[in-house]
Amino acid sequence: MANPIIEFKNISKKYDDNPVLKKIDFEIESGKFYTLLGPSGSGKTTILRMIAGFEDPTSGEIEFEGHRIDLTPANQRPINTIFQDYALFPHLNVSQNIAFGLELKKMNKADIKAKVAESLRMVQLSGYENREITALSGGQKQRIAIARAIANEPKVLLLDEPLSALDHKLRKEMQVELRALQQRLGITFIFVTHDQEEALALSDQIFVMNDGRILQSGTPVDIYDEPINHFVADFIGESNIIPGTMTADYLVHFDHKDFECVDAGMRADEPVEIVIRPEDLDITDLDHGKLQVTVDSQLFRGVDYQITGHDSDNHEWTINSIHQTTVGANVGLIFDPEDIHIMRFGEDEETFDARLDSYEE
Numbered sequence: 001m002a003n004p005i006i007e008f009k010n011i012s013k014k015y016d017d018n019p020v021l022k023k024i025d026f027e028i029e030s031g032k033f034y035t036l037l038g039p040s041g042s043g044k045t046t047i048l049r050m051i052a053g054f055e056d057p058t059s060g061e062i063e064f065e066g067h068r069i070d071l072t073p074a075n076q077r078p079i080n081t082i083f084q085d086y087a088l089f090p091h092l093n094v095s096q097n098i099a100f101g102l103e104l105k106k107m108n109k110a111d112i113k114a115k116v117a118e119s120l121r122m123v124q125l126s127g128y129e130n131r132e133i134t135a136l137s138g139g140q141k142q143r144i145a146i147a148r149a150i151a152n153e154p155k156v157l158l159l160d161e162p163l164s165a166l167d168h169k170l171r172k173e174m175q176v177e178l179r180a181l182q183q184r185l186g187i188t189f190i191f192v193t194h195d196q197e198e199a200l201a202l203s204d205q206i207f208v209m210n211d212g213r214i215l216q217s218g219t220p221v222d223i224y225d226e227p228i229n230h231f232v233a234d235f236i237g238e239s240n241i242i243p244g245t246m247t248a249d250y251l252v253h254f255d256h257k258d259f260e261c262v263d264a265g266m267r268a269d270e271p272v273e274i275v276i277r278p279e280d281l282d283i284t285d286l287d288h289g290k291l292q293v294t295v296d297s298q299l300f301r302g303v304d305y306q307i308t309g310h311d312s313d314n315h316e317w318t319i320n321s322i323h324q325t326t327v328g329a330n331v332g333l334i335f336d337p338e339d340i341h342i343m344r345f346g347e348d349e350e351t352f353d354a355r356l357d358s359y360e361e
């Protein structure tokens with residue numbers, strides 16, 4: 001990356017002797033939508049708080065536009081944060097909430113008024129200046145929190161699970177709005193969520209975290225199509241994960257047979273896990289399938305059926321198909337060679353770290 005706006009260099013964080021971030025390295029490119037995605041406790045918020053300046057690394061350096069920033073106080077960083085509970089002042093009206101930071105900066109009254117109006121227009125709440133915060137809906141509060149943040153013209157906006165308090169429908173609407181807003185403003189967004197669907201829908205780039213590490217970074221399509229290990233495959237979307245071995249380049253063995261695949265470069269007999277997404281599988285009659293399963297359940301979901309079954313080794317399979325079957329039926333499964341994704345089998349942490357390091361070199 002030519003000129004990253006933020007760079008983490010070998011950042012670690014311990015609370016007492018407890019490591020919560022382990023050797024974090026990444027670069028953030030200006031003007032893009034980034035998401036930190038991982039389960040509760042994986043370290044997402046700690047990274048966000050370090051960028052904001054509310055938390056110090058135990059070791060390593062953070063750079064902002066090529067200069068060290070980890071010793072700069074939070075209020076001097078060109079960064080704003082939107083918290084899960086929005087942190088709006090309930091005793092101030094909409095306009096006063098948005099104007100708060102601008103008054104601290106001693107901006108003149110006419111400019112503040114114009115800036116408040118402009119920020120409200122950006123979040124499509126023009127004319128809401130005099131509304132009380134307590135009289136707003138959840139989605140409107142969310143937008144006012146965004147308006148307040150963007151009024152300060154930050155270079156980076158940090159968003160810590162900002163949609164988690166909203167109901168399902170509003171959350172979907174706000175996802176579309178957030179994405180559109182980020183593209184309109186061109187500000188770098190760094191968004192924290194544990195919701196993989198949300199991460200896939202919003203981001204230019206996702207960092208998948210677990211246990212204080214970034215396991216994989218990439219575009220949503222990269223991460224969905226080529227998960228680096230079992231955890232990522234399982235966490236991002238639904239997956240069928242089956243043990244196998246490589247027979248040769250472009251040939252993988254599982255379920256007592258060799259299957260054509262698109263992966264090469266591993267040694268023969270290397271143990272692997274294969275991943276096939278449910279939507280890449282379909283059912284057919286027994287004789288025409290690449291492998292055979294007995295159907296255990298079938299759920300109609302409007303657009304398709306979610307079918308589960310097991311093979312002769314008792315591996316569970318999930319298939320999303322527009323074709324209907326019956327529970328107890330023996331059916332064939334079909335899939336294409338490029339729908340088989342291959343992962344190295346169950347590495348320990350040390351081997352995994354060594355391999356990540358070798359990619360970076």
Ligand SMILES: Nc1ncnc2c1ncn2[C@@H]1O[C@H](COP(=O)(O)OP(=O)(O)OP(=O)(O)O)[C@@H](O)[C@H]1O
Pocket residue numbers: 015020038039040041042043044045046047194
């Ligand atoms: N001030 C603190 N003192 C001690 N431990 C802490 C502190 N803050 C966070 N931790 C621990 O650090 C780990 C990472 O926490 P963090 O909040 O970054 O995770 P997260 O991925 O954002 O989780 P969540 O989705 O639940 O917010 C957790 O195990 C947490 O208990």
